[in-house]
Amino acid sequence: MAAELGPRDTRMRLRYAGTCRLCGRALPAGTDAVYERDRRTVRCLECALDEPPAPETLEPGTAGASARREYERRHRRREERIRTAHPKLGGLILALSDDPQSTQAWARGAMGEELLARRLQDLPTSARALHDRRIPRTRANIDHIVVSPGGVWVIDAKRYKGRRPSREATGGVFGPRIQTLRIGGRDGTALVDGVRKQAALVAAALGDATPVAAALCFLEADWGFFGSPFSISEVLVTWPVRLVKRIAESADVGVDVDAVAARLAAAFPAA
Structure with a gap:
């Protein structure tokens, strides 16, 4: 089950293989990793622990x-x-x-x-x-x-x-x-x-x-x-x-x- 890390990121077990955005490590399908919603990318758990907290989400406003x-x-x-x-x-x-x-x-x-x-x-x-x-x-x-x-x-x-x-x-x-x-x-x-x-x-x-x-x-x-x-x-x-x-x-x-x-x-x- 996915566990929320914050407003942007979700810790989850990958259904498809990916590559860590930060260190370039290959992440096979089934690996526990962090999915970055805004970028639509992933990062490994080691980089997720080392990375500082994400900045406050930008308020885009409401059109019209x-x-x-x-x-x-x-x-x-x-x-x-x-x-x-x-x-x-x-x-x-x-x-x-x-x-x-x-x-x-x-x-x-x-x-x-x-x-x-x-x-x-x-x-x-x-x-x-x-x-x-x-x-x-x-x-x-x-x-x-x-x-x-x-x-x-x-x-x-x-x-x-x-x-x-x-x-x-x-x-x-x-x-x-x-x-x-x-x-x-x-x-x-x-x-x-x-x-x-x-x-x-x-x-x-x-x-x-x-x-x-x-x-x-x-x-x-x-x-x-x-x-x-x-x-x-x-x-x-x-x-x-x-x-x-x-x-x-x-x-x-x-x-x-x-x-x-x-x-x-x-x-x-x-x-």
Whole structure:
């Protein structure tokens, strides 16, 4: 029977042969060893006894938590107003009417963040994801921060069902060439500016040479049969599967993932 050693590790009898992550010793099937859940690796009991206790588990946050709370707050306030104004018919009015679009938008946003968080679980185990991080001294938040050996990604999740993101260029010849983001034909360039500012705040919090990239990730959008990701002002505009692939394939530049993730978790607390 497996015996828990801590929040991350389990002592168990191996069903399959493995190799100790620390000393490289071969561990045949049936050997008692420690399975490391986060890394999906094993270490022998001798190394387990010699290794210092694991650091406190990083709190990744809950995707969409703040947006979900705001939706529920607005939903409750509307219900209270209607029941107070119409004691007898309040229940019927609520049953026959929906929340206003401004309230429903918070629920859609929360679901978008939740869906993207599930996709980010497909990242290699070497990456760390932080969700719904509060920007200190503001009411704003960062949807997702991913720390990988190739750098840090600041990601804004957007759920625009059925709308097509595209890049439009204007100007040129005798004036500057300007690229804008269009979403279903409407100007969405403010979204690019927003995630760029978030990435700048993350880079400033690190204060070193760690690469920081920004991405707008659209969920349930209409990319068309030949659609592909594109960049505007150094912001990657893409969808979840391609984003995960891009992060996973980024060249390893030696980022200390656990240390950087811990610094960012402290600088941008869970919302």
